Amino acid sequence: xxxxxxxxxxxxxxxxxxxxxxxFDVKKIAKEVLKAEFSxxxxxxxxxxxxxxxGKFPYVLATHDSSNEEASEPQYTISREEEVKINNVxxxxxxxxxxxxxxxxxxxxxxxxxxxxxxxKILLNLFKDxxxxxxxxxxxxxxxPEKIAIYRDCYTP
Amino acid sequence: xxxxxxxxxxxSLLVSCVANNGGPKKFGRDFSxxxxxxxxxxxxxxxxYAPEVNEWHKEIKKFTGGYKTFPSxxxxxxxxxxxxxxxxxxxxxxxxxxxxxxxxxxxxHPAAFGARKVLAAMFQSCKALTQVIDDKTPPxxxxxxxxxxxxxxxxxxRKITNTKAYVDSHIVLNKLKEDKNYPGEKCEDVTxxxxxxxxxxxxxxxKSGVLNLSSSGAGVISSSKPAAGIDCSAFISTALGTQGLxxxxxxxxxxxxxxxxxxxxxxxxxxxxxxxxYSEDQSxxxxxMINVAGSHxxxxxxxxxxxxxxKRFAKSGNxxxxxxxxxxxxxxxxxxxxxxxxxxRVHISKHSGxxxxxxxxxxxxxxxxxxxxxxxxxxxxxxxxxxxxxSVIRHNTTDPDCVSNERIKLRNEECVDGCLKxxxxxxxxxx
Numbered sequence: 001x002x003x004x005x006x007x008x009x010x011x012x013x014x015x016x017x018x019x020x021x022x023x024f025d026v027k028k029i030a031k032e033v034l035k036a037e038f039s040x041x042x043x044x045x046x047x048x049x050x051x052x053x054x055g056k057f058p059y060v061l062a063t064h065d066s067s068n069e070e071a072s073e074p075q076y077t078i079s080r081e082e083e084v085k086i087n088n089v090x091x092x093x094x095x096x097x098x099x100x101x102x103x104x105x106x107x108x109x110x111x112x113x114x115x116x117x118x119x120x121k122i123l124l125n126l127f128k129d130x131x132x133x134x135x136x137x138x139x140x141x142x143x144x145p146e147k148i149a150i151y152r153d154c155y156t157p
Numbered sequence: 158x159x160x161x162x163x164x165x166x167x168x169s170l171l172v173s174c175v176a177n178n179g180g181p182k183k184f185g186r187d188f189s190x191x192x193x194x195x196x197x198x199x200x201x202x203x204x205x206y207a208p209e210v211n212e213w214h215k216e217i218k219k220f221t222g223g224y225k226t227f228p229s230x231x232x233x234x235x236x237x238x239x240x241x242x243x244x245x246x247x248x249x250x251x252x253x254x255x256x257x258x259x260x261x262x263x264x265x266h267p268a269a270f271g272a273r274k275v276l277a278a279m280f281q282s283c284k285a286l287t288q289v290i291d292d293k294t295p296p297x298x299x300x301x302x303x304x305x306x307x308x309x310x311x312x313x314x315r316k317i318t319n320t321k322a323y324v325d326s327h328i329v330l331n332k333l334k335e336d337k338n339y340p341g342e343k344c345e346d347v348t349x350x351x352x353x354x355x356x357x358x359x360x361x362x363x364k365s366g367v368l369n370l371s372s373s374g375a376g377v378i379s380s381s382k383p384a385a386g387i388d389c390s391a392f393i394s395t396a397l398g399t400q401g402l403x404x405x406x407x408x409x410x411x412x413x414x415x416x417x418x419x420x421x422x423x424x425x426x427x428x429x430x431x432x433x434x435y436s437e438d439q440s441x442x443x444x445x446m447i448n449v450a451g452s453h454x455x456x457x458x459x460x461x462x463x464x465x466x467x468k469r470f471a472k473s474g475n476x477x478x479x480x481x482x483x484x485x486x487x488x489x490x491x492x493x494x495x496x497x498x499x500x501x502r503v504h505i506s507k508h509s510g511x512x513x514x515x516x517x518x519x520x521x522x523x524x525x526x527x528x529x530x531x532x533x534x535x536x537x538x539x540x541x542x543x544x545x546x547x548s549v550i551r552h553n554t555t556d557p558d559c560v561s562n563e564r565i566k567l568r569n570e571e572c573v574d575g576c577l578k579x580x581x582x583x584x585x586x587x588x
Contacts, residue, residue, distance in 0.1 A: 069388060071312045
């Protein structure tokens with residue numbers, strides 16, 4: 001019986017697309033979103049890149065969304081092994097589940113080539129209903145980080 | 158006396174709207190005065206006018222004391238306010254200074270008309286207005302993004318590498334290529350120098366007030382096959398300029414704005430741009446500009462009955478379930494969509510997310526909740542969003558200081574002037 005329920009859950013997840021484990025808190029969700037952010041979704045010219053394939057992101061919708069107006073080039077590279085630290089979570093709008101998440105991660109400045117502690121913020125809208133979770137995963141990004149950081153293996157100099 | 162004259166004029170206008178002179182129509186029906194008197198109706202049976210016509214006559218009769226008195230100015234104002242669904246919907250036959258006819262519920266906001274004009278002029282054909290990018294449109298071929306030297310003002314430029322592949326894969330250009338009558342009289346063949354997205358490709362009119370849309374601009378690399386580049390805010394700036402829609406009362410008909418400057422105008426003195434208000438019956442409308450400062454700007458072109466699905470989800474009380482996929486409207490822009498399409502008309506179904514649409518969604522969810530809570534008052538979209546850089550901008554077209562008599566001319570715009578008027582109603586029916 002348990003096996004049948006497990007199979008049914010797996011099938012329904014595939015049928016409906018993305019998911020969001022109930023155990024995920026805002027910090028965990030923010031980290032999942034940042035995985036997509038660091039994969040180049042804001043970098044002009046990276047649409048369709050192997051780093052942004054949706055299959056790599058079971059919990060967030062990886063939409064390529066570079067600026068149409070300003071330069072969309074990475075400023076920092078980071079290692080996938082580097083842990084992202086969530087410094088602060090601020091509830092901005094309770095009724096709409098909007099949070100401002102401050103984070104920092106060790107990286108290298110592409111211009112100076114120096115190691116830096118990159119700190120930034122992201123504005124997230126968490127989804128609580130199954131319908132939006134299946135379409136977009138745990139959260140949608142309302143405000144992207146000011147600077148673009150990218151995984152080293154996704155970056156082309 | 159000075160108060161009597163406007164009153165007299167307004168009532169005369171009302172009466173003229175129903176006079177037997179082929180005057181304005183509402184809902185496509187003739188509102189001529191009934192020639193039969195009540196005595197005639199007794200002998201010949203009731204008049205056969207449409208029910209809404211009879212109802213209207215009853216109202217006017219009551220309003221004017223059986224056509225015997227002039228109402229007060231307050232009564233006239235209240236009556237007109239109740240009759241007009243929007244400021245842009247007076248009796249048909251009214252033609253504003255843009256040459257747009259109003260009264261038809263599908264009239265086009267001048268800003269939206271400007272966007273259509275720019276789009277049609279870029280392709281030298283109104284076919285550009287009938288082809289819509291959606292979630293089924295494949296990406297363009299024959300174009301690539303070239304990375305420039307780090308530190309360059311424009312770090313990435315567009316390069317058309319294969320004009321044939323580009324044209325063949327483009328939903329508008331491939332139609333133009335197959336059209337034996339293209340290019341038309343007074344038109345250029347843009348399949349030889351196609352439009353493309355060009356970050357940094359700005360536009361401005363020359364000293365004669367003529368703007369050349371076919372220049373490549375800084376966003377197209379010099380080694381590209383011929384291409385006409387334009388970026389998002391340059392497109393919208395040009396659209397406004399073709400209609401003389403000023404961004405500030407102190408400005409001229411054309412200003413070269415960026416997404417950031419568009420946003421900054423919202424709070425400034427003498428601004429002609431304001432944040433859109435949402436009401437129980439209306440959210441985004443054609444002519445609204447959806448803007449994320451530093452990222453992108455688009456012009457709403459046509460909207461469905463419930464463009465942000467607010468009414469539908471308010472009925473069920475399930476506002477949080479609104480998704481970007483429930484939206485129903487088209488927009489016109491120049492953007493890095495489907496591999497550098499640039500100027501295009503797009504249906505929102507193309508998108509599942511992205512910061513612009515995620516923010517628009519939150520405004521929909523919040524408005525929906527207001528309706529469910531019984532809050533009927535209109536509200537600025539500012540109070541419906543959490544992201545300070547996001548705005549739905551509406552031009553203050555009703556302020557005469559915000560509309561210039563001068564407009565910028567587009568090079569070769571004569572090519573599309575005729576078909577634009579024909580397309581107006583057809584395009585507004587398509588969402």
